Amino acid sequence: MKPWYTALGLACPRHLEPVRSLTVDQALRHASQGVGILWQGSFPAARRLLDGMRRRLDRQPADPEVSFFRYRQQRRTRTRVLGMVVVPLDATGRVALPGAPDVRDAVAAAAGGPVTDRLLALRELLGMASAHEWRRRGVWVRALNRYIHPHWGVFVPTRQEYVDLVAAAPLPGADLALDIGTGTGVLAAVLARRGVRRIVATDVSARAVACARENLAGLPAEIREADLFPPERAGLVVCNPPWLPAQPASPLDGAVYDPGGRVLAGFLDGLGTHLAPGGEGWLVLSDLAERYGLRTRADLLERFDRAGLRVAGRLDTVPRHRNNRGETVSLWRLSR
Incomplete structure (x- = not known):
């Protein structure tokens, strides 16, 4: 055998x-x-x-x-x-x-x-x-007017409401942005298209780093393998963490499931020290965890407060996929 x-x-x-x-x-x-x-x-x-x-x-x-x-x-x-x-x-x-x-x-x-x-x-x-x-074929991203090419094991941006939120939110500064958990690099590409002059994108996955480097070639972006933050402080820090605080069933679930909410907690706890004065952190998050009883809105707001963050604003959108039953995806604009 x-x-x-x-x-x-x-x-x-x-x-x-x-x-x-x-x-x-x-x-x-x-x-x-x-x-x-x-x-x-x-x-x-x-x-x-x-x-x-x-x-x-x-x-x-x-x-x-x-x-x-x-x-x-x-x-x-x-x-x-x-x-x-x-x-x-x-x-x-x-x-x-x-x-x-x-x-x-x-x-x-x-x-x-x-x-x-x-x-x-x-x-x-x-x-x-x-x-x-x-x-090989790529995924067409409306906000970029171009294709993004995902590698095996890297989250495919077929659901693009979170991308559209990053493309629409009022941009605080355009000198340096950090993209935490970049995946394919799609959000870093959106920031570059919006005129951000330098972007540092990180991911803990070597596959994602290789994928993002391919997709961000020729753009003002540096991709590093790191668990959450690089040492820089920036006027804008973006993160689209896994949305559900539960155990993944396979390595391919890592972009959706975050055991114990580790990534979300790590981002919020470290955000303040990586924001330049007057900067914003953009947290892109679905309310699926709330709908499934895995986290409450009060829990999330308390996490913001414990991390010394305040909500400067929020943009909401409703996903267009056919299985949506009232889900909302939000971009939380957080500041110190």
Whole structure:
């Protein structure tokens, strides 16, 4: 049996059953019992099977407003079940199934190098291929009138209401801005477009730093690998932290889930010492944590007060995505 490979920390199924043909019902029964499906039929048939399993699991989608933690448990179960369909890579890194596309570049981009002669979950493989296509084609950003190219493992700015807020907020100063947790660099690019003369962007992820350097090439931005703040003080400090103070289920959830609210707390506690006189900190945050009962508005305002910050203003917007049920995204203008 080939060794297991995962970039997401997925566990290898304890038992793998070689299969050439299977119904959706049979596949779900195998997967729910912890039996991995080592696919040996055609690649298109494997995709059809996985799509059928996903559709069946999504017939009664979990409602996060009923119970956030129950919702998360259901999503983890869904991820585990769909991860039970396994495909082999040959000694050249190709998927060793008839009709398979060449995904070697996509896997190498996600893994940081070639992956050969391994087994991996079909769902993870398809995610790698999709991420590689995002990187190749890019995501059109209205506020920039250009494409941003996300790397695998870096948050894709498909929801752009937070970008639009940074593009619209009244700019305090234009000499130096800090972008904390830059990700793809999209907010730093918006600040550069608005005329900020120098930007220092940081991220704790080496993948994000490489991604931002690619997207910000030619702009007045310096990208550094750092946990939150660089040593500079600036007239504007921007941060769009993970919105939900909960445990991520995989490395790809890190831009959305912030265990214990560490990033938010670190930003607020350090903001005052990194603001130049008269400067502002822009905190871009959804109210999803409040809607799911993970944090109250009073908790957030108390955090501001404890950090010695006052609210100079706030801009709100309503997301345009179809699943929005009253969510509001806000840009909090904070000062000392």
